[in-house]
Amino acid sequence: MKQGFLRLVALATLLAVLLAACGDSTTTTGSALSTTANTGASTTSASATTAATGATTVAGVTTVAGVTTAAGATTAAGATAVAGATTAGAAQTTGTLKVGATAIPHAEILNYIKDNLAQKEGLTLQVVEFTDYVQPNLALKDGQIGANFFQHVPYMEDFAKKNNLNLVAVTKVHLEPLGVYSKKIKSLTEVPDRAIVAIPNDATNGGRALQLLAANGLIKLKDNVGTTATVLDVTSNPKNLQIKELEAAQLPRSLEDTTFSVINGNYALAANLNPSKDALALEKAENNPYVNVLTVLKGKENDPLVQKLSKLLTSSEVKKFILDKYQGTVIPAF
Helix, strand or coil: CCCHHHHHHHHHHHHHHHHHHHHCCCCCCCCHHHCCCCCCCCCCCCCCCCEECCCCCCEEEEECEEEEECCCCCCCCCCCCCCCCCCCCCCCCEEEEEEEEHHHHHHHHHHHHHHHHHHHEEEEEEEECCCCHHHHHHHHHHCCCCCCEEEEHHHHHHHHHHCCEEEEEEEEEEEHHHHHCCCCCCHHHCCCCCCCEEECCCHHHHHHHHHHHCCCCCCCCCCCHHHHHHHHEEECCCCCEEEEEECCHHHHHHHHCEEEEEEEEHHHHHHHCCCCHCCEECCCCCCCCCEEEEEEECCCCCCCCHHHHHHCCHEEEEHHHHHHHCCCCEECCC
């Protein structure tokens, strides 16, 4: 009887050992589930999926909080993706910025920066010169350049509206006073009846020229027309001026055929006209809305390279360059 009892105890012990061994053999392949759960996500499969706020893996591509990362694009051994992290590189802080500009003074100012200041800031400038006021904005639209420097805000806004562009003025740099020039008369008191007068044909500079004529008593305009003035807004023309609208770049050459022409400062300088000496009348700088600006497409204004150029354009070194070189014909606006 005692021996039978001992046999039963031995059998029970053996059975317990066998059951324990069987349990060990059914261990799940948890070691294969190498997923690290971030923000409370749980391990769900043996495919080494990393769960972060609901991340899933399909054919080796991991999507984390809406960001898709191709397999191997960012992974270092043991790395864990965090919600909101991106795999794209940071915006480039050094490199080349291609800038469109008219020759004088814009390209000259940019070339001064290129040769003397840009390298210290990790900026390489490529200056592309244009001869009119249309192509620099179209080149910006087409991605041929990354910024331009030639226009004032009223022109920029008018061009953008007419051409379905979204342009942004990054920083104000300088003013080039619009002036009245002539090869026929030496004073506006000598303006004859039916004098031929040329003004810019673009909307904002044309209105600007008419305002200059009005400020000097040659015509009167409708009240409150501002920079949008056109020849149709002239209410009084005692000298019967024959006003002709020409492309701004052609105005210096028009002096052979006109009594006088109203010419933008940059084109006057390019034609070797000195606004402070040769102009019969000049715009006033005070409260002038026609300050020239650095311009980019909307969304590019905070680009590190653009911001570096903006900083340099308004630096003390550039202010001194403008004052020394142009002797009051170009006026810093900063």
